[in-house]
Amino acid sequence: MKSNGVEILLVEDSEEDMDLTLHALQRGKVANRIFVVRDGEEALDFLFCRGEYSERSIELPPKLVLLDLKLPKVDGMEVLKIIKADARTKTIPVVILTSSKEERDLVSGYDLGANSFIQKPVDFEQFRETIKNVGLYWLVINQPPVLEPSRLIGADHDKR
Amino acid sequence: MINAERVIPPFGELRILHVEDNAMDAELVAQSLRKAGFLLSVSVVQTEFEFEKQLRENPPDLVLVDYNLPQWQGMEALEVLRRQGSDIPLILVSGALGDMTAVECIKRGVTDYVLKDGLARLPEAIRRALRERSIVLLRRQAERDLAVKAEELARSNADLERFAYIASHDLQEPLRMVAAYTQLIAERYRGQLDDKADKYIAYACEGAVRMQTLIQDLLAYSRVGRLGAKLVPVSCEAAMDEVLIILGPAIRESGSIVTYSPLPTVLAEASQMTQIFQNFIANAIKFHGELPPIISVGAERAGDDWLFSVSDNGIGIPPESVETIFIVFQRLHTRTEYPGNGIGLAICKKVIERNGGKIWVESPPGEGSTFKFTLPVYVPEAEMKPDKTASRAVPVS
Incomplete structure (x- = not known):
């Protein structure tokens, strides 16, 4: 899949979960352009257009990042923190998908600037419905900010 | 010695x-x-x-x-x-x-x-x-022996609760997969294998869904008081009003009459009183007798406690079961007779005991059942001034 023009970036390490989420999105006819990365580091490479994603343009960010919290290499919270701390990426909506309802995660997720925090419903039907609604809301209903090119010039470079 | x-x-x-x-x-x-x-x-x-x-x-x-x-x-x-x-x-x-x-x-x-x-x-x-x-x-x-025993007991209870929480929490994730994928298989391949396959897959789906409910109930039970949320004054009347809305459809459908007399404000976690009244009343509706359920909730002062009662005219509880009904996953009836997992009263008991009260049930044969529980009288600090009388100490907000 071409990594430019991606609408949804799904960051998910569990294959089962990935398949379910893709199934739910496709079935909800939400997005055709979904790109999946399997760990936190790859997610950052993708978003900051480095490594194997260096041909991507940072000016064409995905419309939505679906972020799992338990991730190898760089964990979800850290990914969120980095996305939200950088002027070039901080306006990308990040929706945290988690299986836990731990209040700690919830609070710190919002502290770090998560746009939404969703516990994956245990019930399969509800899960499909939720994922569909998330996609519809952020891709169709939500009006993203228009990035002015000037804001990108001289923006913080990735400090990592 | x-x-x-x-x-x-x-x-x-x-x-x-x-x-x-x-x-x-x-x-x-x-x-x-x-x-x-x-x-x-x-x-x-x-x-x-x-x-x-x-x-x-x-x-x-x-x-x-x-x-x-x-x-x-x-x-x-x-x-x-x-x-x-x-x-x-x-x-x-x-x-x-x-x-x-x-x-x-x-x-x-x-x-x-x-x-x-x-x-x-x-x-x-x-x-x-x-x-x-x-x-x-x-x-x-x-006294020393007793203190040691009490400490051991508290520790083993805490261990058990942590275990229940972790077990149910961690079981949920793989089970979600089992349930989701059996349901996907059921959807995609229905009618493409043979009748038996459809039936077996349906059984697997039902089993997985039932287990999910059990695990969620167990989680809900082990969560009672686990997060150590602050106790705040909760108006039992407001809680009852909320319950009447939540259970509105079930009340109308069953033709139930639910009434409550003036109820006090007590100290509890914010949603706890709603939860326990809801459990009592949902039970009273579920275990109805021949006539439409008549359910009344009341409270009276008994020393330093409020004595609450929730009475119904339902099928009642046999004397040998008045203790066991409060145990987690204890059910008196088969699932086909009455649905449910047997978690509701266990949660009520846990909430009430954690908040310093007691719970029991009285059920003379043929007279329905009356659940009774106590909770300490809540005395707001502003009301503790000497010029106020004790009976004024519990406003109904």
Whole structure:
């Protein structure tokens, strides 16, 4: 899949979960352009257009990042923190998908600037419905900010 | 007796530390005690230094003290004992003291006072002192044992709860996969295999969904109070109103009549009262009898507690089950008779007990059932001023 023009970036390490989420999105006819990365580091490479994603343009960010919290290499919270701390990426909506309802995660997720925090419903039907609604809301209903090119010039470079 | 402190066995050797400057008197005392049947080992000391040394090296069962000593004040022996945190009984064996002095000594903690020319009374005084002390020691030991047991119990309960939480939390994730993928298989391949396959897949789906409910119930149960949320004043009337909305469809469908008399404000976690009233009332609707359910909720003051009651005219509870219905996953009926997992009342019990109350059920045959529970009366700080009466302390907000 071409990594430019991606609408949804799904960051998910569990294959089962990935398949379910893709199934739910496709079935909800939400997005055709979904790109999946399997760990936190790859997610950052993708978003900051480095490594194997260096041909991507940072000016064409995905419309939505679906972020799992338990991730190898760089964990979800850290990914969120980095996305939200950088002027070039901080306006990308990040929706945290988690299986836990731990209040700690919830609070710190919002502290770090998560746009939404969703516990994956245990019930399969509800899960499909939720994922569909998330996609519809952020891709169709939500009006993203228009990035002015000037804001990108001289923006913080990735400090990592 | 497993105890650092010695309790005198009835016929054991009695170790006496005798503070006495007159060797003759000391001997007389010892003789009178031997005559009375005591097996003795006596150390006689005259100074504070010797006294402390003996206390340390050869701890006695009993201290006898002469009030008048040339080198030392007899009563100071008591101070030494107190300083060391010891409660070894101390009996004054002395020449005549004024009544005032004797009373003063007893007040300060001397166990007894025996005149040197009344030594015949000494054996009984000693026996009584030792008896009292052994009772104190036994009680103290029992209290210590109890505290240890209570601590062990609290720890094992906490472990169990943590286990239930972790187990149910971690089981949920893989089970979500089982449930989701069996449902996907059911959707995609229905009618493409044979009838048996469709049936088996349906069974697998149902099993997975039922297990999910069980796990979620267990999680809900183990979450009660787990997060240590703050207790806040909660209006039980507001909670009931909420319940009437939540259960509105079920109430209408069953033709139930639900009423409540004035209810107090109590301390609870924000949604707890709603949850327990909801559980009680949903149960009352579910276990209805021939007639439409009539459910009434009330509360009356009983000392420092509110006594709540939730009565219905349903099928009631057989006497042998009035205790077990509060246990997690205990059900009196088969799932086909009445759906449910048996978690509702267990949660009610846990909430109420954690908030300092008790719960039970009364169910005379043929008269429905009445769930009763207590919760401590909540006294708002602003109402605790002396000019307010206690009965005004519980406003219904």
